[in-house]
Amino acid sequence: MRAALAFLRNTWRGLTSMRTALILLFLLALAAMPGALLPQRGLNAVKVEEYIADNGWWGRLLERFGFFDVYASVWFSAIYLLLFVSLVGCLTPRTVEYAKSLRARPVLTPRNLARLPHHREGVTDAEVAEVMADARRRLRGWRLEEREEADGGRSISAERGYLRELGNLVFHFAMLGLIAALAVGKMFNYEGQVVVLANGAEFCNSGTFAYDSFQPGLRVDGTDLNEFCLRVNDFTAHYLPTGQADFFRADIEYQAGEDLASNTWRPYPLEVNSPLRIVGDRVYLLGNGYAPTFTVVFPNGEERTNTVQWRPVDQLTYLSEGATKFDPPGVSDLAERRTKQLAITGLFAPTAVLQDNVLASAFPDLRDPAVAIDVMRGDLGTDSGRGQSIFSIDQSMVENGRLKRVARENMRPGEELRLDDGTVIRFDGVERFAYLQVSHDPAQTWVLGFAVLLVLGLGTSLVIKRRRVWVRATPSTDPESPGRTVVLLGGLARTDQAGYGEEFGRIADDLLPRPAPDDVVRQDVTAGRET
Amino acid sequence: MPVNETLSTYSDWCYGAAVGVYVLAMLLSLVDQAFGRRVPRAVRERELVGAGAGGSATPPADPPAGSDRDGAGEETDRGARARRMGRMAVALTVLGVVMHLGALVLRGLATGRVPWSNMYEFGATLCLFAVVTWLVVLRRFAIQHLSVWVLLPVIVLMFLGGVVLYSEAAPVQPALQSYWLVIHVFAIALGSGMVLVPGVVSGLYLVKVRRPGWAGRLPAAEVLDQVAYRTTVFAFPIYTAGVIFGAIWAESAWGRFWGWDPKETVAFIAWVVYAAYLHSRATAGWRGGRAAVINIVGFALMVFNLFFINLVVAGLHSYAGI
Numbered sequence: 001m002r003a004a005l006a007f008l009r010n011t012w013r014g015l016t017s018m019r020t021a022l023i024l025l026f027l028l029a030l031a032a033m034p035g036a037l038l039p040q041r042g043l044n045a046v047k048v049e050e051y052i053a054d055n056g057w058w059g060r061l062l063e064r065f066g067f068f069d070v071y072a073s074v075w076f077s078a079i080y081l082l083l084f085v086s087l088v089g090c091l092t093p094r095t096v097e098y099a100k101s102l103r104a105r106p107v108l109t110p111r112n113l114a115r116l117p118h119h120r121e122g123v124t125d126a127e128v129a130e131v132m133a134d135a136r137r138r139l140r141g142w143r144l145e146e147r148e149e150a151d152g153g154r155s156i157s158a159e160r161g162y163l164r165e166l167g168n169l170v171f172h173f174a175m176l177g178l179i180a181a182l183a184v185g186k187m188f189n190y191e192g193q194v195v196v197l198a199n200g201a202e203f204c205n206s207g208t209f210a211y212d213s214f215q216p217g218l219r220v221d222g223t224d225l226n227e228f229c230l231r232v233n234d235f236t237a238h239y240l241p242t243g244q245a246d247f248f249r250a251d252i253e254y255q256a257g258e259d260l261a262s263n264t265w266r267p268y269p270l271e272v273n274s275p276l277r278i279v280g281d282r283v284y285l286l287g288n289g290y291a292p293t294f295t296v297v298f299p300n301g302e303e304r305t306n307t308v309q310w311r312p313v314d315q316l317t318y319l320s321e322g323a324t325k326f327d328p329p330g331v332s333d334l335a336e337r338r339t340k341q342l343a344i345t346g347l348f349a350p351t352a353v354l355q356d357n358v359l360a361s362a363f364p365d366l367r368d369p370a371v372a373i374d375v376m377r378g379d380l381g382t383d384s385g386r387g388q389s390i391f392s393i394d395q396s397m398v399e400n401g402r403l404k405r406v407a408r409e410n411m412r413p414g415e416e417l418r419l420d421d422g423t424v425i426r427f428d429g430v431e432r433f434a435y436l437q438v439s440h441d442p443a444q445t446w447v448l449g450f451a452v453l454l455v456l457g458l459g460t461s462l463v464i465k466r467r468r469v470w471v472r473a474t475p476s477t478d479p480e481s482p483g484r485t486v487v488l489l490g491g492l493a494r495t496d497q498a499g500y501g502e503e504f505g506r507i508a509d510d511l512l513p514r515p516a517p518d519d520v521v522r523q524d525v526t527a528g529r530e531t
Numbered sequence: 532m533p534v535n536e537t538l539s540t541y542s543d544w545c546y547g548a549a550v551g552v553y554v555l556a557m558l559l560s561l562v563d564q565a566f567g568r569r570v571p572r573a574v575r576e577r578e579l580v581g582a583g584a585g586g587s588a589t590p591p592a593d594p595p596a597g598s599d600r601d602g603a604g605e606e607t608d609r610g611a612r613a614r615r616m617g618r619m620a621v622a623l624t625v626l627g628v629v630m631h632l633g634a635l636v637l638r639g640l641a642t643g644r645v646p647w648s649n650m651y652e653f654g655a656t657l658c659l660f661a662v663v664t665w666l667v668v669l670r671r672f673a674i675q676h677l678s679v680w681v682l683l684p685v686i687v688l689m690f691l692g693g694v695v696l697y698s699e700a701a702p703v704q705p706a707l708q709s710y711w712l713v714i715h716v717f718a719i720a721l722g723s724g725m726v727l728v729p730g731v732v733s734g735l736y737l738v739k740v741r742r743p744g745w746a747g748r749l750p751a752a753e754v755l756d757q758v759a760y761r762t763t764v765f766a767f768p769i770y771t772a773g774v775i776f777g778a779i780w781a782e783s784a785w786g787r788f789w790g791w792d793p794k795e796t797v798a799f800i801a802w803v804v805y806a807a808y809l810h811s812r813a814t815a816g817w818r819g820g821r822a823a824v825i826n827i828v829g830f831a832l833m834v835f836n837l838f839f840i841n842l843v844v845a846g847l848h849s850y851a852g853i
């Protein structure tokens with residue numbers, strides 16, 4: 001039992017020592033490194049899969065030990081938790097100590113001031129009391145303590161820079177608070193992405209189903225999201241002649257809170273760098289792209305029009321790829337339907353150039369749009385129960401022959417294409433879409449607050465020096481200067497000595513008569529110690 | 532906002548001229564480093580400190596010591612000449628700074644935005660801050676003969692910047708059109724530029740304590756340690772603030788304030804390493820050599836973050852263009 005207690009106590013002492021903190025800091029830095037060098041799931045899942053596929057057993061090993069999700073891995077959290085505990089453990093006693101030292105009186109004047117890193121002495125005609133009064137005036141703002149000494153002398157001890165400790169405490173506590181706020185954020189945050197066509201289409205934050213992708217925090221199940229709706233009326237992009245993007249704006253309207261009941265819409269120009277902040281959520285404009293519109297006129301005369309976003313494959317020219325899918329109308333027989341589904345897939349170029357009949361894009365803006373499409377007919381596999389990407393067709397259906405290409409064509413807006421069974425496909429034109437992200441993190445203001453405190457505390461603790469000055473005045477005992485006063489000054493910086501010499505020098509210059517020539521040498525000694 | 536080609540050309544000339552002047556300064560300072568005779572440290576320091584504190588009530592009293600000994604004839608002619616070259620090197624460095632600043636101002640005027648929006652410009656800004664930091668250090672510590680070691684990496688960085696990473700003056704993407712570009716990048720460039728000095732000086736410290744045979748002309752180890760520590764102490768809060776500004780910007784541009792983007796990750800690691808440096812100086816047994824190693828590691832991480840992460844790993848930050 002005793003042994004166990006001793007063990008615990010020693011572990012605790014070890015854990016909360018500064019040396020351990022230092023080592024933990026290093027471990028944390030080291031552990032964070034793979035996250036910068038290896039692809040991470042949270043940032044780019046596709047790259048992770050590629051990496052694992054390319055690296056065989058090594059990739060799988062890394063996968064097992066969480067190297068593709070470093071910041072959520074057990075070992076990363078373990079270091080971070082240990083550091084947290086170590087921090088709490090060392091802050092508690094230090095807080096008490098600081099609180100005491102904040103109120104402490106300056107310490108007694110040491111007997112031998114000449115031993116201090118900074119010191120000077122001089123002889124003056126002023127009396128002891130006058131010297132003391134001068135010193136008090138000069139040391140205004142310092143915490144002072146004046147004392148009687150033996151043989152008629154007096155001394156002042158002065159101390160300054162208590163804020164350093166305060167800053168240091170603020171810094172460390174802010175760091176604690178920051179870590180805690182981060183953890184809270186991880187519990188209750190969520191992030192979802194959604195594509196909204198810029199033709200007045202609407203999006204409501206009513207549940208995870210409304211999103212194209214959704215990443216909930218640990219305690220978020222996707223119900224109970226903050227309610228708001230928005231619609232995207234228009235999207236403006238402006239490009240430099242080089243094709244570099246210069247300006248994006250989605251003109252949106254939104255409603256939240258009471259506006260939902262009264263159905264009031266409020267406009268907001270959503271731009272990069274200026275998210276919409278409503279009811280605790282933020283809406284960002286993360287990207288944009290094009291959604292071509294196709295109309296299919298079926299042999300029975302029925303029409304279907306569909307506008308689906310295509311995915312930009314080149315961020316510079318916005319050459320995009322995608323698949324727009326149609327079900328034949330009025331066909332209730334499943335088997336028959338599976339022979340007549342249509343998909344229009346291929347490339348879209350906002351500013352078309354044809355090189356050897358291959359479509360490419362020369363510019364990201366809509367100058368001369370065109371599509372290069374394959375029309376596929378047959379079974380799209382949409383009711384196979386397997387999910388499929390909205391940007392592509394199921395290649396396995398093509399491979400097993402159930403989905404066949406029936407036409408291949410390059411088209412401009414307004415152009416039509418007739419299939420063998422009389423179906424007409426028209427490329428009507430193109431809409432822009434906005435790629436939006438909704439984010440929610442109830443703790444982020446706290447994180448910011450702690451971060452600001454952290455910097456303020458850090459600055460204070462690093463720039464302010466805790467330093468002391470002592471002044472001692474004694475009536476001269478030298479028979480050659482009767483009635484005069486010997487003044488001794490000593491100085492000590494409690495942390496970093498550098499730079500204190502200047503301040504000490506100025507105080508000494510103000511309090512002492514001009515040094516006699518033979519003092520110069522001693523001054524140099526002072527300075528020498530300083531560095 | 533169209534780019535003013537004339538101004539941007541002048542800016543490039545200034546940049547080239549600044550590099551040229553730095554090279555000259557480095558050569559002169561090399562002579563100083565190799566042959567200049569040093570006065571006992573303590574004396575010179577005191578002298579300079581007095582000068583630095585100028586304007587206070589200090590009577591121009593201490594005429595003394597330092598200059599007396601300077602001229603005391605114990606110096607060889609060659610040593611004196613070399614030291615004069617060292618002083619010229621400092622003057623040239625100031626001239627270089629003026630041209631360097633001119634290059635940045637002209638680029639800013641040419642593009643109508645702050646001149647630190649791509650890697651070339653960021654490197655140029657960082658180097659300017661590094662040199663200015665060094666000049667400030669020289670006002671406090673009489674170690675001008677070490678200029679060569681500071682100018683060398685600056686020149687290498689500026690050369691790489693001007694030749695490999697150069698990019699034409701151009702406006703920036705929507706994501707960069709934010710006043711946080713002004714604040715965040717300024718703070719990061721200032722912080723990173725400042726830590727170049729302690730990085731270099733810590734290297735010299737290690738030479739001084741581990742290979743004293745090579746280090747006859749280096750100042751006392753404590754002086755090197757002080758320079759490294761005091762510069763880091765100013766740079767660290769600035770760098771910290773820069774990282775926080777970055778997080779604030781990320782919150783409004785990318786939808787989250789922290790996402791372990793490679794750049795963010797390495798910034799965090801470097802931050803932790805510098806925090807460890809400051810702690811190591813307060814922990815017995817880590818002071819001195821080990822602290823210097825940590826400082827060098829910190830600086831290496833900054834450089835790594837600038838080059839490797841931008842050029843090879845490419846996360847969100849790389850869209851500033853090279």
Ligand code: HEM
Pocket residue numbers: 015016017018020021025083086087090168172175458461462495803805806809810812813
């Ligand atoms: C067990 C945990 C810790 C202990 C015992 C501790 C202790 C200390 C002490 C004693 C100082 C004052 C040093 C001085 O007066 O020069 C200090 C300062 C500082 N601490 Fe910590 N610390 C701990 C954790 C951390 C952590 C985790 C970080 C950052 C990641 C950190 C960053 C800093 C910084 C930047 C300073 C300012 C350096 C300075 O004042 O010299 N500390 N810490």
